[in-house]
Structure formats: C-alpha cells, structure tokens
Amino acid sequence: xxxxxxxxxxxxxxxxxxxxxxxxxxxxxxxxxxxxxxxxxxxxxxxxxxxxxxxxxxxxxxxxxxxxxxxxxxxxxxxxxxxxxxxxxxxxxxxxxxxxxxxxxxxxxxxxxxxxxxxxxxxxxxxxxxxxxxxxxxxxxxxxxxxxxxxxxxxxxxxxxxxxxxxxxxxxxxxxxxxxxxxxxxxxxxxxxxxxxxxxxxxxxxxxxxxxxxxxxxxxxxxxxxxxxxxxxxxxxxxxxxxxxxxxxxxxxxxxxxxxxxxxxxxxxxxxxxxxxxxxxxxxxxxxxxxxxxxxxxxxxxxxxxxxxxxxxxxxxxxxxxxxxxxxxxxxxxxxxxxxxxxxxxxxxxxxxxxxxxxxxxxxxxxxxxxxxxxxxxxxxxxxxxxxx
Amino acid sequence: xxxxxxxxxxxxxxxxxxxxxxxxxxxxxxxxxxxxxxxxxxxxxxxxxxxxxxxxxxxxxxxxxxxxxxxxxxxxxxxxxxxxxxxxxxxxxxxxxxxxxxxxxxxxxxxxxxxxxxxxxxxxxxxxxxxxxxxxxxxxxxxxxxxxxxxxxxxxxxxxxxxxxxxxxxxxxxxxxxxxxxxxxxxxxxxxxxxxxxxxx
Numbered sequence: 001x002x003x004x005x006x007x008x009x010x011x012x013x014x015x016x017x018x019x020x021x022x023x024x025x026x027x028x029x030x031x032x033x034x035x036x037x038x039x040x041x042x043x044x045x046x047x048x049x050x051x052x053x054x055x056x057x058x059x060x061x062x063x064x065x066x067x068x069x070x071x072x073x074x075x076x077x078x079x080x081x082x083x084x085x086x087x088x089x090x091x092x093x094x095x096x097x098x099x100x101x102x103x104x105x106x107x108x109x110x111x112x113x114x115x116x117x118x119x120x121x122x123x124x125x126x127x128x129x130x131x132x133x134x135x136x137x138x139x140x141x142x143x144x145x146x147x148x149x150x151x152x153x154x155x156x157x158x159x160x161x162x163x164x165x166x167x168x169x170x171x172x173x174x175x176x177x178x179x180x181x182x183x184x185x186x187x188x189x190x191x192x193x194x195x196x197x198x199x200x201x202x203x204x205x206x207x208x209x210x211x212x213x214x215x216x217x218x219x220x221x222x223x224x225x226x227x228x229x230x231x232x233x234x235x236x237x238x239x240x241x242x243x244x245x246x247x248x249x250x251x252x253x254x255x256x257x258x259x260x261x262x263x264x265x266x267x268x269x270x271x272x273x274x275x276x277x278x279x280x281x282x283x284x285x286x287x288x289x290x291x292x293x294x295x296x297x298x299x300x301x302x303x304x305x306x307x308x309x310x311x312x313x314x315x316x317x318x319x320x321x322x323x324x325x326x327x328x329x330x331x332x333x334x335x336x337x338x339x340x341x342x343x344x345x346x347x348x349x350x351x352x353x354x355x356x357x358x359x360x361x362x363x364x365x366x367x368x369x370x371x372x373x374x375x376x377x378x379x380x381x382x383x384x385x386x387x388x389x
Numbered sequence: 390x391x392x393x394x395x396x397x398x399x400x401x402x403x404x405x406x407x408x409x410x411x412x413x414x415x416x417x418x419x420x421x422x423x424x425x426x427x428x429x430x431x432x433x434x435x436x437x438x439x440x441x442x443x444x445x446x447x448x449x450x451x452x453x454x455x456x457x458x459x460x461x462x463x464x465x466x467x468x469x470x471x472x473x474x475x476x477x478x479x480x481x482x483x484x485x486x487x488x489x490x491x492x493x494x495x496x497x498x499x500x501x502x503x504x505x506x507x508x509x510x511x512x513x514x515x516x517x518x519x520x521x522x523x524x525x526x527x528x529x530x531x532x533x534x535x536x537x538x539x540x541x542x543x544x545x546x547x548x549x550x551x552x553x554x555x556x557x558x559x560x561x562x563x564x565x566x567x568x569x570x571x572x573x574x575x576x577x578x579x580x581x582x583x584x585x586x587x588x589x590x
Binding site for chain 2: 069070071072073074076078094095096124125126129132133136137139140152153154155156157159
C-alpha cells in the first residue's frame with residue numbers, strides 16, 4: 001500500500017511517499033506505518049522546482065539541516081559532524097540569510113563523473129525554521145520511518161572548532177616570528193660587541209674628563225678619567241659633583257682591581273650561578289628598603305664578591321651609576337675583606353650589576369660565562385694578569 | 390505526625406523530557422546561564438507582562454518546586470555572569486531545564502509576533518532600511534536595549550562589546566531568531582542541546 005505523508009508549513013512542504021509492510025486489514029489503525037520510503041519531495045519558497053530524491057537525500061537533508069539549526073542556536077559550528085553527509089549543506093551568508101546548497105548527486109543518488117555546480121537557495125531565518133520544523137514534525141511522527149536516527153546531542157568540548165579563523169589565530173604568532181626574523185637580520189649586520197675589560201694603559205692615555213675632581217692618589221700625577229679607574233687608583237670612584245665623597249667604598253682598604261690581580265678568579269659556571277643568585281637576593285632585599293628610584297637610565301656597576309658571596313668591592317661602570325649611587329643598596333654595603341680559601345689565596349668573582357629604573361637588578365658575570373671551566377680559568381687569569389706585566 | 394527528615398526532593402516529571410548533559414560538577418556552564426537569561430530578557434522585551442508570564446508559566450507547567458516565587462526566579466537568572474548583581478551560586482541542571490521549558494512554552498505563545506518581526510526585519514534588510522522603520526520591531530529593540538542596559542554590568546568585557554545601539558540590536562535580533570526555533574515541535578530539545586554545545590565532555 002502506498003502512503004503519502006505531508007508536512008506543510010508556510011514556506012516549506014515536505015512530502016514523503018512510501019510503502020507500508022503492515023497488513024492494512026488486521027492493523028486497523030487509522031494511520032499505517034510508513035516503513036519504506038520511495039520518494040521524498042521538498043518544496044521551498046524561492047525554489048521553482050521541488051527537490052526530489054530518495055532515502056539518501058532525506059538522510060542528508062535531515063542531517064545537514066538539523067546540525068545547522070543547532071549551530072544557529074548555539075553559535076558553535078557543527079560542521080565537522082557532517083563529514084560523511086556533505087551533500088546537503090547550509091551556510092550563514094548574512095545576519096538573516098542562510099544558503100542551502102545541495103549537490104545534485106544527492107538527489108539522483110548516482111555518482112556523477114562530472115561535478116555540476118550545487119543547487120543553491122537562500123533562505124531567510126523564518127524559511128529556514130519552516131524547513132527545520134517540517135523535518136522535526138516528520139521525526140515526531142512515530143508512524144513515519146521510525147528507524148531514521150535523530151541525532152540531537154550537544155557537541156563535545158574537544159570537537160568545537162575555534163571561533164576565530166585559523167588565519168586570525170596564527171596572526172600573533174606569525175607577527176612574532178617575522179619580527180624575530182627582522183630583528184635577527186638587522187642584528188646580523190651589527191658587529192659583535194667586544195667584552196669590556198679593564199685596560200689601564202688605554203685609560204691613562206685618555207684625556208681627563210673635566211667634571212672629574214682630582215684623585216687623591218699621591219703617586220698618580222694625571223687623575224684617571226671618571227669612567228675607568230686604574231688598578232693603582234683607590235677603589236672608590238672619584239667623587240662626582242653631585243654626590244658626597246664619603247661613600248662606603250672610599251673607605252675600603254682593598255681595591256677591586258688589585259684584588260682581582262692577587263686573587264683567583266672564580267670561573268666555575270656552577271659556582272658563578274650560585275653567587276649570582278646570592279648577590280641578586282642580597283641586592284633585592286636591600287633595595288626594597290630604599291626609596292623609589294629617581295634615575296632614568298640603568299646604573300651599571302662592576303661588583304666583586306668573594307666565594308662566600310660577600311661583596312668585597314665595586315666600581316661604577318657608567319656615569320649615572322656614580323651620580324645615583326646613594327639610591328641603590330651598594331652604597332650601604334659594608335665591604336668585607338675577601339675570605340681566604342683553603343689554598344690561602346682569596347678567590348673572587350666579578351659581576352656586572354645593572355640597576356634598572358623599573359626596579360630590576362640584572363647580574364651577569366663580568367668576564368662572561370666561561371665556555372669550559374678549565375680553559376677559562378687560565379684564560380681569565382692571563383687576561384687579568386696581562387695588564388700587570 | 391512527626392517528620393524526621395524532609396521529603397526527598399522529587400523533580401517535576403516534565404523535566405524528564407530533557408536528557409542530562411555530561412557536564413563537569415553537574416552545574417551549568419557560563420554560556421548556558423548567560424543564554425537562558427538573555428532569552429528571558431528577549432521575551433520580556435516582546436511581551437510587556439513577560440516577567441509575570443514567566444511566573445505563571447512556572448505554575449502552569451508544574452515547576453513551582455523549582456521556581457517558587459519572584460525571588461527564586463531572580464536568583465536563577467542572576468547566575469548570568471553578565472548581570473550587575475550576578476550571583477556566585479551555581480545553576481543546577483534541573484533549574485536550567487525548568488527555565489528552558491518555560492522559555493519554549495512562552496515563545497510558542499509568542500510565535501505570531503516573533504514570525505512577524507523576523508519577516509519585517511527581512512523586508513527591511515532587502516530595502517536596506519534600519520529596524521527603526523518598523524514600529525513594532527523598533528519598539529522591541531528599544532525595550533530590549535533598555536532591559537539589557539539596566540540589568541547588565543557595564544564593567545564586564547562582554548557587556549562592553551554591546552555599548553552601541555547597533556550591537557545590542559544585533560543581539561536582540563539574534564535572540565529573536567533563537568526564540569523562533571524554540572517555538573518548534575522539537576524546540577525544547579533543540580534549545581536544550583544547543584545550550585551545551587562545546588561544553589560537554
């Protein structure tokens with residue numbers, strides 16, 4: 001017995017034709033069960049010819065439309081679910097417009113060798129709803145194709161497509177990488193900066209800067225320039241016009257450079273690491289008690305510590321470092337005499353300490369990080385000894 | 390007669406038409422809470438007696454055990470994180486089901502006006518006119534904007550996205566379309582499922 005079921009809405013009419021396997025005589029039911037579909041017809045406003053197909057088309061139509069309705073409600077794309085049933089698709093093309101596209105092979109059920117363009121019809125939200133409603137009414141009808149699965153489950157978290165398109169998500173990363181590349185290319189042409197080493201011969205030859213006051217050292221006739229002190233000059237930086245002369249450093253009996261010459265330089269990377277951390281701790285703690293910094297440029301110091309991490313001397317390495325020495329904790333440090341190691345020779349490590357205006361202390365080994373402990377030990381030693389000879 | 394323990398809370402049977410989603414902790418995710426409250430806000434903007442209708446619907450649908458009175462309703466809606474006085478209490482699955490059923494019940498009664506407004510909007514778009522050119526649509530949008538602005542916390546980033554009238558109109562029209570889908574035969578199931586899209590594990 002042939003049955004026709006019709007689900008009509010203002011903008012959509014879904015007609016299903018099929019057969020029943022029920023015996024109409026003994027069933028006696030008013031509506032026999034449509035269990036075998038022979039033809040499906042879908043009439044939409046805006047589409048001149050009705051969409052006609054078989055059971056495959058119906059299944060694809062139901063899956064495509066139903067999933068799209070869910071993504072319309074939740075704004076979460078369901079597209080991935082339709083990987084196997086992609087002959088009927090919907091896309092939102094405007095706030096109020098949805099494009100239904102149907103591959104022709106969905107209708108005739110044949111795998112055409114050529115792929116003609118899909119049939120397309122634009123539906124507004126009300127028309128789309130009528131299509132969804134026709135499908136839902138057919139699903140709710142227990143007497144029509146009850147075996148057709150109706151999948152209405154929320155999307156799991158893992159299968160949610162990211163809301164932003166891939167290009168947009170990759171943009172920050174791409175900018176970062178290209179920025180790095182540009183910076184690397186630019187820096188490639190810059191010369192590698194030379195490691196600054198104290199060099200007394202050149203510094204003595206440099207003409208004296210007029211702002212530096214004469215050094216009190218009796219045996220040096222020409223006062224050293226402000227930026228670099230000679231090994232024979234007193235440990236303290238020459239007083240600048242803006243600071244008082246009595247910083248603690250001036251009272252130290254030992255001078256950093258002289259110490260460096262007599263003492264063994266610590267060059268074991270692990271040891272340097274430990275001392276760096278200790279020094280950083282020490283300086284941060286002490287700096288926290290100081291008022292807020294007023295300097296705008298980073299202050300650089302050459303700082304020597306003994307193997308116990310005690311600061312045994314320091315020198316400024318740039319001009320602001322001298323001017324603002326009272327704002328950083330080094331000015332309060334009670335300089336210790338270098339502790340003698342087991343061998344009798346005191347060992348020291350020297351660091352470049354940079355105080356940044358934003359409250360950051362940067363510490364790095366003055367001679368850089370040695371590549372291999374043994375090699376660099378002799379290296380650093382010869383370097384330090386060279387000016388002596 | 391003495392009762393030692395309170396009677397076990399039996400859930401209204403109407404809630405059984407909706408499956409329990411597999412969400413962590415059995416509490417509704419943020420988007421669920423937000424969406425439910427916004428849909429109710431749209432209903433209030435469509436129907437002047439909307440807030441009263443919500444309570445009547447709760448009574449008619451036998452959901453009184455969940456939504457007892459105006460205060461409990463307000464507490465449930467205030468789980469929307471965008472609200473000015475957003476409540477930190479969770480929204481249970483049963484409470485969310487009750488709100489979902491009420492939204493679909495009320496939207497069904499508003500089917501005619503929802504369809505009219507959406508069709509009017511469609512015609513306005515075709516003629517490239519703004520929604521202000523349709524009296525009823527303009528009134529709905531105006532009421533929705535007023536409700537939204539008076540109840541949502543302007544300091545929340547999501548709310549800040551909706552400072553302009555255009556953005557709020559867009560939201561209101563989106564909600565109107567969603568209400569249309571709630572009127573359907575499977576509207577309750579569709580809305581309920583959509584509330585947990587991308588949230589279930």
